Amino acid sequence: MDIELAQENKAMKYDFDKIIDRKNTNSSKWDTTKDEVLPMWVADMDFEVAPKIIKTIINKAKHGVFGYPIVPEKFYDAEINWWKKRYNYHIKKEWISQVIGVVPSLSAIIQAFCQKGDKVLVQHPVYHVFDAVIQKNELEVATNDLIYENGRYRIDFEDFENKVKDEKVKLFILCNPHNPVGRVWDKDELRQMGELCIKHNVIVLSDEIHRDLVYKNYKYTPFCSINEEFLQNSITCTAPSKTFNIAGLKASSIIVANENYKQKIDKVLNQNILSSINIFGIEAFITAYESCEDWLDELLIYLEKNKDYLISFIDKNLPKLKVVEPEATYLLWLDISKLNINSKLLAKKLEELGKLRIIPGLVYGENGDNFIRINIACPLEVLKDGLKRLENGIKLLKYQT
Ligand SMILES: Cc1ncc(COP(=O)(O)O)c(C=O)c1O
Structure with a gap:
């Protein structure tokens, strides 16, 4: 982490870097994905929710009826x-x-x-x-x-x-x-x-x-x-x-x-x-x-950084991919047309070779077939791991074809 980022994170009240093990929690995202595969598909976030929400639920649970x-x-x-x-x-x-x-x-x-x-x-x-x-x-x-x-x-x-x-x-x-x-x-x-x-x-x-x-x-x-x-x-x-x-x-x-x-x-x-x-x-x-408005404001700062990290990683390491400029949502849409492979096969190969699960664009309509969707709402370390897997999967794919 660079110094500037570390300082900004220090000023944050909430810890979006915290990695939470979601395996064996009946999570649709994690518990339908093989252990060795990183799930970046379903649209939920890997962040802990705002502490006030946890507290309100605990209080309700303690009531016991x-x-x-x-x-x-x-x-x-x-x-x-x-x-x-x-x-x-x-x-x-x-x-x-x-x-x-x-x-x-x-x-x-x-x-x-x-x-x-x-x-x-x-x-x-x-x-x-x-x-x-x-x-x-x-x-x-x-x-x-x-x-x-x-x-x-x-x-x-x-x-x-x-x-x-x-x-x-x-x-x-x-x-x-x-x-x-x-x-x-x-x-x-x-x-x-x-x-x-x-x-x-x-x-x-x-x-x-x-x-x-x-x-x-x-x-x-x-x-x-x-x-x-x-x-x-x-x-x-x-x-x-x-x-x-x-x-x-x-x-x-x-x-x-x-x-x-x-x-x-x-x-x-x-x-x-x-x-x-x-x-x-x-x-x-x-x-x-x-x-919890202050939690959301910090989340937005964190997502902005994750989005920028993904864009610069792809620019540098995967020039054949293009990130469609994200204006909203933590679901990023990547143009894969230069890879000359359809989105379903790419998703399958990424899971097999890169150990990464994303969603093939075809799911969203036929005109989505040149794209994949990736969820970046996770701690930066997890995103870095996911992007390495994406890079690896695409490199290994090249050797296969
Ligand atoms: C556009 C859109 N609408 C609705 C939903 C799901 O809504 P709910 O979980 O409240 O049924 C999603 C989930 O990804 C979504 O992206």
């Missing part, structure tokens, strides 16, 4: 205050529904607004669970493929309009910030998409689970904050789960100002009992939003 909870007023206040202090936007309590997760929310919203034969629009390459949820609800996926040009992704608005024009398209799932391409959509892009959706009667379902994890020089805009019309034509899903590494605690929110939409969504949430958040999830949600 875990009957059915209610969702207290403080839960809604925490969500409202977070929007206000981080994004200077005022949401109202009547707009919030609590849910056991963003994916269950997406499914409920799809059920509330679509019928068999309808289509839901997404933008490939995108978080693959969007497609899965649409298809499991027996609906068709329509895609407005993102365009990759000069190392950056942009939206094909002409194609977007053609897709939303289709009367069967009832809903557009926007991913803002976008997993896996790492874009934070700017106001102009959001405005253009939002206007086309209003013009063609398509509701915008904005998944903003990654909103808090944005890099320096980029700014996230909540879709619904752009204007009253957008607010009335949209549904926003948010959660503290990515931000504070509490995905296993299952607590999230749907924000919807349109009363008619809210009634429809709440009906499906009730039918499927999707609002019964776990007793520990309620506590963690409130503590994270109310008391």
Whole structure:
């Protein structure tokens, strides 16, 4: 570690360098991966959560009685205050529904607004669970493929309009910030998409689970904050789960100002009992939003450094790879087109030869096949190990072909 970095880390209140053994903890990321392989795939972080969250959970555990909870007023206040202090936007309590997760929310919203034969629009390459949820609800996926040009992704608005024009398209799932391409959509892009959706009667379902994890020089805009019309034509899903590494605690929110939409969504949430958040999830949600902002600010500094480390490592040691400029999320998107190997085979070889598990871009849509996704939310030492494995795997691959 260089002196400057060591000094900055010393000034940090929280220890993101701490390596925690996650093996044999029923971790989906670690306990489905072979012992000798380093997992850098599933979107959770290897950092210990904020001490205040641990404390609140211990206190609850010590109480020793875990009957059915209610969702207290403080839960809604925490969500409202977070929007206000981080994004200077005022949401109202009547707009919030609590849910056991963003994916269950997406499914409920799809059920509330679509019928068999309808289509839901997404933008490939995108978080693959969007497609899965649409298809499991027996609906068709329509895609407005993102365009990759000069190392950056942009939206094909002409194609977007053609897709939303289709009367069967009832809903557009926007991913803002976008997993896996790492874009934070700017106001102009959001405005253009939002206007086309209003013009063609398509509701915008904005998944903003990654909103808090944005890099320096980029700014996230909540879709619904752009204007009253957008607010009335949209549904926003948010959660503290990515931000504070509490995905296993299952607590999230749907924000919807349109009363008619809210009634429809709440009906499906009730039918499927999707609002019964776990007793520990309620506590963690409130503590994270109310008391852990300083932890997040330090996390962002740490992630920024990890991101810069990865970029310079790849520039220096793996010039055939290109990092797509990350604007948000700890999930980095690497262009592998110069390796002349498809992403699935590369992922398989990296696991066999490099002992590293990443996600092949094909998972996120056919236009993701020249890419891999790597999760950098881990202590720097672990990231260094992962990058060595990546380098090794690619070198050994060369000897094989
Ligand atoms: C865009 C997006 N939405 C939703 C989720 C998962 O949300 P939840 O765990 O609340 O169901 C993820 C997880 O990676 C994600 O990237």
